[in-house]
Amino acid sequence: MKLAVLGLGFMGSTHLKALRAVKGAQLAAVFSHDHRKLAGDLTAIQGNLGGPGEMYDFSAVAQYRDVSALLADPGIDAVDICLPTGLHEPVALAALRAGKHVLVEKPMALDGEAADRMIREAEARGRVLMTAQVLRFFPEYMALEQAIRAPELGRVRCATFRRRCGAPAWGGWLKDPLQSGGGAFDLLIHDADVCLHLFGKPEALAATGSVDAAKEIDCLQAELFYGDGVVVTVTGGWQPSSAYPFSMEYSVTLDGGTVEFSSAGRPPVLYAADQTERLLPLDKADGGGGDAYGGDAYGGDAYAAEIGYFVECCLAGKAPGRCPPRESADAVKLMRAMLEARSRNGEKTTCNL
Numbered sequence: 001m002k003l004a005v006l007g008l009g010f011m012g013s014t015h016l017k018a019l020r021a022v023k024g025a026q027l028a029a030v031f032s033h034d035h036r037k038l039a040g041d042l043t044a045i046q047g048n049l050g051g052p053g054e055m056y057d058f059s060a061v062a063q064y065r066d067v068s069a070l071l072a073d074p075g076i077d078a079v080d081i082c083l084p085t086g087l088h089e090p091v092a093l094a095a096l097r098a099g100k101h102v103l104v105e106k107p108m109a110l111d112g113e114a115a116d117r118m119i120r121e122a123e124a125r126g127r128v129l130m131t132a133q134v135l136r137f138f139p140e141y142m143a144l145e146q147a148i149r150a151p152e153l154g155r156v157r158c159a160t161f162r163r164r165c166g167a168p169a170w171g172g173w174l175k176d177p178l179q180s181g182g183g184a185f186d187l188l189i190h191d192a193d194v195c196l197h198l199f200g201k202p203e204a205l206a207a208t209g210s211v212d213a214a215k216e217i218d219c220l221q222a223e224l225f226y227g228d229g230v231v232v233t234v235t236g237g238w239q240p241s242s243a244y245p246f247s248m249e250y251s252v253t254l255d256g257g258t259v260e261f262s263s264a265g266r267p268p269v270l271y272a273a274d275q276t277e278r279l280l281p282l283d284k285a286d287g288g289g290g291d292a293y294g295g296d297a298y299g300g301d302a303y304a305a306e307i308g309y310f311v312e313c314c315l316a317g318k319a320p321g322r323c324p325p326r327e328s329a330d331a332v333k334l335m336r337a338m339l340e341a342r343s344r345n346g347e348k349t350t351c352n353l
Contacts, residue, residue, distance in 0.1 A: 005031070024312070028076050031064045085181055096122055096127050110332075111336060130328075133306075143280040145197070155255050166243055166244035207220060209342045219237035219238070257272035257274075
């Protein structure tokens with residue numbers, strides 16, 4: 001399958017690296033307004049994960065500075081949209097109308113209505129649409145899913161998901177809420193998606209936090225309330241110093257023990273109710289039904305796993321059951337609801353997604 005990467009910033013570069021390991025996919029084209037990047041020089045790219053940018057050889061790859069021209073290229077089967085979030089909907093709609101399959105970076109769109117329009121267009125055109133909610137392919141989060149689904153650990157009682165980083169010193173569009181949705185929206189969309197995937201839609205929510213654009217602070221602490229008494233906390237956001245390190249973690253308490261993980265050096269561990277502790281097996285984490293994505297298939301490279309899964313769905317003409325677009329749209333809606341709740345400073349309200 002011939003794929004085009006649109007946008008050669010941090011995520012575009014990350015996807016280009018991952019594509020090297022994806023069988024069945026060929027990089028056919030790239031899009032950028034930056035002449036230097038189109039020449040293959042991505043060395044100036046910065047991000048909160050992964051190494052520095054690299055030099056690429058695009059001599060055998062079509063190079064576009066106009067999206068319409070790229071979408072008119074009959075040699076391109078699918079597009080991987082790594083553009084600012086505000087462009088996700090219009091570019092995805094245009095790509096779907098041009099007959100392309102679409103992989104779009106998270107967040108799926110700036111709001112739920114835009115995400116719903118993307119889904120309707122994909123269904124009408126018979127094309128695969130998938131959002132790159134990469135935590136669904138991270139071995140550490142897939143291991144958590146397996147632990148929660150395992151009957152021997154019993155019911156989930158409470159959970160906390162945390163993610164934070166310094167305000168980015170790169171990608172000026174990220175600091176414009178009209179293009180990115182804001183720091184907490186862009187960052188915590190990962191955890192909103194995981195919560196929906198693992199626990200379903202909450203019945204109510206409440207949130208507090210602080211946002212100060214001048215100081216580059218955008219923090220949120222939200223509580224999601226479920227009908228069985230479970231409360232799930234989602235917390236984090238941008239810190240005022242770009243030197244603040246990126247980190248993500250979770251702690252989930254079940255009848256049979258507590259599962260914890262931190263990117264700051266703590267692999268997923270089950271602290272069992274029988275007073276033992278053991279590492280969760282990452283190499284056997286999979287999505288169920290035989291899917292090994294995120295586990296053995298790509299050596300734990302979640303970005304290669306998600307792109308590989310997207311390619312498989314396109315080649316097979318099947319909907320992405322591991323990462324359904326309607327759940328990605330719900331994640332956008334949940335994040336918007338949490339941000340709205342933050343403005344009410346802790347008031348508990350019904351959650352209608």
